[in-house]
Amino acid sequence: MSLTKKLAAEFLGTFWLVLGGCGSAVLAAHFGGDGNPLGIGFLGVALAFGLTVLTGAYAFGHISGGHFNPAVSVGLWAGGRFSAKELLPYVVAQVAGGIAAGFILWQIASGQPAFAVDPNAAGAFASNGYGAMSPGGYSVAAAFLTEVVLTAFFLIVIMGATHGRAPAGFAPIAIGLALTLIHLISIPVTNTSVNPARSTAVAVFAGPAAIGQLWLFWLAPVLGGLIGGMLYGWLGRERT
Numbered sequence: 001m002s003l004t005k006k007l008a009a010e011f012l013g014t015f016w017l018v019l020g021g022c023g024s025a026v027l028a029a030h031f032g033g034d035g036n037p038l039g040i041g042f043l044g045v046a047l048a049f050g051l052t053v054l055t056g057a058y059a060f061g062h063i064s065g066g067h068f069n070p071a072v073s074v075g076l077w078a079g080g081r082f083s084a085k086e087l088l089p090y091v092v093a094q095v096a097g098g099i100a101a102g103f104i105l106w107q108i109a110s111g112q113p114a115f116a117v118d119p120n121a122a123g124a125f126a127s128n129g130y131g132a133m134s135p136g137g138y139s140v141a142a143a144f145l146t147e148v149v150l151t152a153f154f155l156i157v158i159m160g161a162t163h164g165r166a167p168a169g170f171a172p173i174a175i176g177l178a179l180t181l182i183h184l185i186s187i188p189v190t191n192t193s194v195n196p197a198r199s200t201a202v203a204v205f206a207g208p209a210a211i212g213q214l215w216l217f218w219l220a221p222v223l224g225g226l227i228g229g230m231l232y233g234w235l236g237r238e239r240t
Contacts, residue, residue, distance in 0.1 A: 001063055003086065007093040009064035013056040014097035017049070017068050018201045022126035023105050024048035025191075046183030049192070054176025061172065069195040070094055070218075075155035075225030079233035081162075091197075098201030106205050119207025126202045127210035128193040128217045136188035140216065143190045147220035148227065150182045151194040155228025156235075163236055193217040194224070 024045050031039045040048070057066040065082070067073045070091040076082035106125075109115045117125045122135045130143035138146075157178040161171040179194075186192045193199045199217035203210040 003089065006064040006086070007089055009060040010067060010090055010093040011097035011100075013060045013064070013066060013068040014094040014197050014201075015101040016056045016059075017052045017195075018098045018101035018198055019105060020052035021045070021049035022102070022198065022202050023108070025123070025126040026105060026109050042184070042187050046180045046187065046192075049183050050176040050178075050180030053179050054172045057172035057175060064090075066172070068094060068097075068197070069221075070197055071151050071195060071221035071225035072155065072158060073225075074222050075151075075229030076159070078226045078229030079155070079159055079236075081159065081229075081233075094197040095200055098197040099204060102201035102205050105202075117206060119209050123191045124210060125206040126191065127206035128191045128199045128203070129210060129213050130190060130216060131213075133209055133213055134189060135191055138189045144216055144220045146186050146189045147193055147217065148224040150186055150192075151221040151224025152228035152231065154178055154182060154194055155225050156232045159229065159232040159236060190217070194221050196221055 024040060025048075028040045028048075029042075029045050053066075053068065056068055060066050060068075065076070067076065067082075067090060073082060073087055073090045073094070077084055077087050109125075120132070122129060122133050122137075124133075127133070130138060130140045134143060158171075158175055160166060161174040182194055183192045186194075196218040199214060203214045203217075
């Protein structure tokens, strides 16, 4: 498969992840106000992120590998599953796809007359944060640890599910469910990133407070991806 097609698939897959996952948070999580039975809440948002990865992996995985996440690309490289020469192009395509989805989501949300974003509110426009910008008021240390550990385990699941000896055809299901579980754990802590492209995609529209905290949602997931990729690279390596 040509690099151009791989990058297009990563752009579209990341676009889909941000539109589906962050879109559910912005448009549907609190529909009608808190406590309204029509709002999907944390559980619905967690499931939406898992479904975007599951469906995106089936749609684009055979073209690009279905990373849709710079931390995943870095982790797969660290685990010996991905070429270093394609790493930067993949990251650029993922970030571009995410920002494009953030723009579309902003246009859709703005179609509601009452729509407004408080740039100092936790989770504004589905942004990630710590301290005052954390949904549960969690510290920077707690947020950093959460993002590192959960991204590392996300890579372990991805690499295990796509191992040559794993059941064929089921990897997207395991990966999608893993991302759902990750969100169920960490939405209260950081609003869940484990994906720098997803964080960047909405931070640029959420305002300066979200942008100012974006460093953590690059550093921690990439570090977690490296740890998870190297760990599974060792764990899953068979002696010859």
